[in-house]
Amino acid sequence: MKKTILTLLGLYLTVFTFGQTNTTKLIEISKIYKDFMFRNEPTKQVFKDIKANVPKNLKVGIDFIIQTITTKNQLLTRKFLSRPDDQTLKQIFIINAINLNLNEENRADNNKLIDSLMNANIPMYELVDNYYGMLFTAVGNKNQPFDFSKINFQLKDYKLKDDTEKGIFFLRCMDYCGKTVWGYMNVANPPNTTKAFDNIKKYPTFNGSTYYQYTDFYFMDFEMNIEQGKGKQSYKGYYLNKYYETLLTHLICLNKENGSEKEMKDLLLGSILKERKLYKYTNYKDILEELFKEEK
Structure with a gap:
């Protein structure tokens, strides 16, 4: 009972504190994010404006937004790879929501949008997903050329x-990595496995191991809005499917680019390619079952 009361009190204080922020500043930051999140680089005046009159309880969130709009960023340092506190996660979620709203012709009033989201009980996993989605999107937009080969993500x-x-x-990280080879495999005709494999070789390690050795995907699935206009979708159904595509692309590249039998076997048996219990989350179920078909 005491724990429940403290949880509710914490939620109330988060909403209350966020309600005291400067709404005008929040909208200003969102507009700047919209204008400079892709290739455009902010001027010195933009940085001066964004850093002016920042409410104390918005500082961490705005520091993150500053990193996402510049090529001279620290997004891949522990400071920004680390999960922010719950209040900051919600602020960043709202900034992104305003950004999306600003790209709509029939947009909602931003003040009303802020008020509704500020008081909404947004699932925590959705807030975490939004943060890392924005982070790796910014890395893709600002940190060129792609090369994660020297990066070891220590999740702990x-x-x-x-x-x-x-x-x-x-x-979210591997969704971005997968996008760096997608064009070579799906736009180029014929598929350019040489270029794709060059980028696969630049994938990061996780917890000191090759990326595909990460297999901790047996957490409970949840639903959230992922693709615009499609309503709530299975999180694992969407992102694990994309990850399976990345793994299969890796396998194809090994086959086409003279990878060794050991490399192919390591990928097949060391990744979730063999995890039949996860096949329900991918459109590649038939292909995977064929790969591991038992000899009769």
Whole structure:
């Protein structure tokens, strides 16, 4: 009972504190994020404006937004890879929601949007997903050329609270990594496995091991809005499916680019390619079952 009361009190204080922030500043930051989240680089005046009159309880969130709009960022340092506190996660979620709203012709009033989201009980995993989605999107937009080959993501160091949050971090990171080879495999005709394999070789390690050896995906699935206009979707159904595509692309590249039999076997048996219990989350179920078909 006491724990429940403290939890509710914490939620109330989060909403109350957020309600005291400067709404005008929040909208200003969101507009700047919209204008500079892709390739445009902010001027010195933009940085001066964004840092001016920042409410104390918005400082951490705005520091993150500053990193996402510049090429000279520290997004891949422990400071920003680490999970922010719950209040900051919600602030960043609202900034992104305003950004999306600003791209709509029939947009909602931003003040009303802030008020509704401020008082909404947004699931924590959705807030965590939004944060790492924005982080790795910014890395993709600002940190070129792609090269994670010297990066080892130590998930235990990032204040992630459970296997679900670690899974979100991993899947969001690998979703970005997968996008770096997608064009070579799906746009180029014929597929350019040489270029794709070059990027696969630049994938990061996780907890000191090759990326595909991360297999902790047996957390409970949950639903959230992922693709616009499709309503709530299975999180694992969406992101594990994309990750399976990345693994299969890796396998194809090994086959086409003269990878060794050992490399292919390590990928097949050391990754979730063999995890039949997870096949329900992917459209590649038939292909995977064929790969591991038992000899009769």
